Amino acid sequence: MNKRQNAARKSEKQKKSLSTADWEEAALDVIAHQGISQVAVEPLAKLLGVTKGSFYWHFSNRLDLLKAALKRWRESDRSIIERDILSIEDPLKRLKAWFNLSAQPLRSHLIYSTLLADRQHPVVAKTLKEITVERLAHLQQAYRDLGYEPEQARQQALLAYSVYVGYLHMAKTLHGRLQDSEAIEKYAQYVAEQLMPKQTSQKPA
Amino acid sequence: MNKRQNAARKSEKQKKSLSTADWEEAALDVIAHQGISQVAVEPLAKLLGVTKGSFYWHFSNRLDLLKAALKRWRESDRSIIERDILSIEDPLKRLKAWFNLSAQPLRSHLIYSTLLADRQHPVVAKTLKEITVERLAHLQQAYRDLGYEPEQARQQALLAYSVYVGYLHMAKTLHGRLQDSEAIEKYAQYVAEQLMPKQTSQKPA
DNA sequence: AAATTTCCATACGGTGGCGTATTGACTGGC
DNA sequence: GCCAGTCAATACGCCACCGTATGGAAATTT
Numbered sequence: 002m003n004k005r006q007n008a009a010r011k012s013e014k015q016k017k018s019l020s021t022a023d024w025e026e027a028a029l030d031v032i033a034h035q036g037i038s039q040v041a042v043e044p045l046a047k048l049l050g051v052t053k054g055s056f057y058w059h060f061s062n063r064l065d066l067l068k069a070a071l072k073r074w075r076e077s078d079r080s081i082i083e084r085d086i087l088s089i090e091d092p093l094k095r096l097k098a099w100f101n102l103s104a105q106p107l108r109s110h111l112i113y114s115t116l117l118a119d120r121q122h123p124v125v126a127k128t129l130k131e132i133t134v135e136r137l138a139h140l141q142q143a144y145r146d147l148g149y150e151p152e153q154a155r156q157q158a159l160l161a162y163s164v165y166v167g168y169l170h171m172a173k174t175l176h177g178r179l180q181d182s183e184a185i186e187k188y189a190q191y192v193a194e195q196l197m198p199k200q201t202s203q204k205p206a
Numbered sequence: 207m208n209k210r211q212n213a214a215r216k217s218e219k220q221k222k223s224l225s226t227a228d229w230e231e232a233a234l235d236v237i238a239h240q241g242i243s244q245v246a247v248e249p250l251a252k253l254l255g256v257t258k259g260s261f262y263w264h265f266s267n268r269l270d271l272l273k274a275a276l277k278r279w280r281e282s283d284r285s286i287i288e289r290d291i292l293s294i295e296d297p298l299k300r301l302k303a304w305f306n307l308s309a310q311p312l313r314s315h316l317i318y319s320t321l322l323a324d325r326q327h328p329v330v331a332k333t334l335k336e337i338t339v340e341r342l343a344h345l346q347q348a349y350r351d352l353g354y355e356p357e358q359a360r361q362q363a364l365l366a367y368s369v370y371v372g373y374l375h376m377a378k379t380l381h382g383r384l385q386d387s388e389a390i391e392k393y394a395q396y397v398a399e400q401l402m403p404k405q406t407s408q409k410p411a
Numbered sequence: 412a413a414a415t416t417t418c419c420a421t422a423c424g425g426t427g428g429c430g431t432a433t434t435g436a437c438t439g440g441c
Numbered sequence: 442g443c444c445a446g447t448c449a450a451t452a453c454g455c456c457a458c459c460g461t462a463t464g465g466a467a468a469t470t471t
Contacts, residue, residue: 018437018448036326038243041428046449053430054449062430117375118323121241129379156396163372170322170371171364174334191361195400223418223467248458258460259419267460 037119092146104189233275242324297351309394
C-alpha cells in the first residue's frame with residue numbers, strides 16, 4: 002500500500018501531504034468568508050490540520066501566499082468570463098450574460114466582494130485595479146458593439162459596473178450574505194431593463 | 207492668565223487637555239483614511255501627542271471609542287441630510303440634491319466608504335445596516351413622490367443607492383481617492399439623467 | 412493654601428501573530 | 442537498504458497592541 006498515513010489525520014479520507022494549491026484554496030476560502038486579515042498562517046495551518054512548519058516549506062512568507070492565492074483566483078475568474086461571456090458574439094446577449102452572471106451566487110463574487118473591503122492592502126489594490134479596468138473595458142466594448150458612442154459607452158459601463166459593485170455591498174450589508182432567493186432574480190431583471198438599451202432605439206439620445 | 211500650559215506641547219496653540227470629542231474626531235479621521243483596524247489606542251495617542259494613559263481615562267476600552275465615534279459621525283451625517291435634502295419639498299429637486307450631495311467630496315463619504323470595507327466589524331455592521339435602511343427609505347420615498355409605484359420605487363431606490371456605493375468603491379479602486387475633478391461632474395450628470403424619470407413620462411413603464 | 416478633580420506618564424503582564432531554526436518522519440529512486 | 446528530497450512538529454525570539462495599576466502634576470474648587 003502506498004497510501005501515506007494509515008491513520009486518518011482528523012476527519013475523512015487518508016490525507017496526503019498538502020500541496021501549494023491546497024494552501025491557496027484554503028486561503029481563498031478564508032478570504033471569501035472573512036477577508037484578507039484573517040488569512041493568518043498559524044490559524045490557517047490549524048484549519049488544515051498541520052502546523053506552520055508546513056507552511057514555511059511551501060511559501061516564504063504570508064505575503065507570498067496572498068499573492069499566489071489572488072493569482073489563482075484571478076485566473077479562474079478570467080477563464081469563467083472568457084468562456085461564458087466573451088465568447089458570445091451578439092452584444093445584447095453578451096450583455097445579458099454579464100448581468101446574469103453577476104446575479105449568480107458564485108464564490109468568485111464572494112471573494113471579489115470581500116477583496117473590495119480589503120483594498121487597503123497593496124497586493125489587493127493592485128489586483129482589484131487590474132480586474133476592474135479589465136472588466137470595464139469588456140463592458141464598454143459591449144456597449145460600443147450595441148451602437149453607443151465611445152464616451153457614452155464608457156459612462157454606461159462605469160454605471161453598470163457600479164451597480165454590480167454596489168449590489169454586492171448592499172447584499173452583504175443588508176442580509177449579511179449574497180442573496181439567492183427569487184428577490185434577487187426580480188431585481189436583476191429590473192436592473193437589466195434599466196441598463197440595457199430600450200427596444201425603441203439602438204442609440205439612445 | 208488661565209491658560210493651562212504656557213509651553214506649546216508640540217505645534218500650534220496652547221493645547222489644552224483633550225476632550226472625549228477630540229478623541230472621537232481623531233478616530234474618525236483615521237477611519238476616513240485608513241479604516242477601523244488602524245484605530246488603535248496607542249498609535250492614536252501618539253497622534254494626539256499623549257500616551258494611552260489619557261485614553262483610558264476618557265474611554266473604558268477601544269470598542270467604547272469606536273461606538274462613540276460612529277455615533278458622532280452618524281449624527282452629523284444625519285443632520286446634513288435633513289438640512290440639505292429632506293427639507294426640499296419638490297421631489298425632483300430633492301432627488302437632484304441627493305445626486306448632487308453624493309458627488310461632493312465630503313469627509314462623511316470618505317468615512318462611509320471606508321466603513322463599507324470594515325463591515326465585518328459588528329459595530330460597523332450595525333451602523334451600516336441602520337444608515338443604509340434609512341437612506342433607502344428616503345430614496346424610495348422620493349421616487350414614490352415622483353409617482354412610482356411602491357415596488358418599483360423600492361427597486362429604483364436600491365438601484366440608485368447601489369450606484370452611489372459602487373461609485374465610492376470604483377473611485378477608490380481606480381484612483382485611490384474620491385475624485386474632485388470635472389470628470390466626476392460629467393459622470394454625476396450622466397448618472398442623474400439615467401436614474402431620474404424622463405421628462406416624457408412621470409410613471410415609466 | 413489645601414483638597415479634589417481632571418488629565419496624563421510610566422511600567423507591567425498578557426495575547427496573537429510573524430518568521431527562523433532545528434529536528435524528525437515518511438517517500439521514492441538507486 | 443541507503444539517500445535525498447519532501448512535508449511537518451516544536452521551540453524560540455520578536456513585535457504590536459490591549460488593558461491595568463499606580464503615581465503625579467496641573468487646574469479647579471472650597
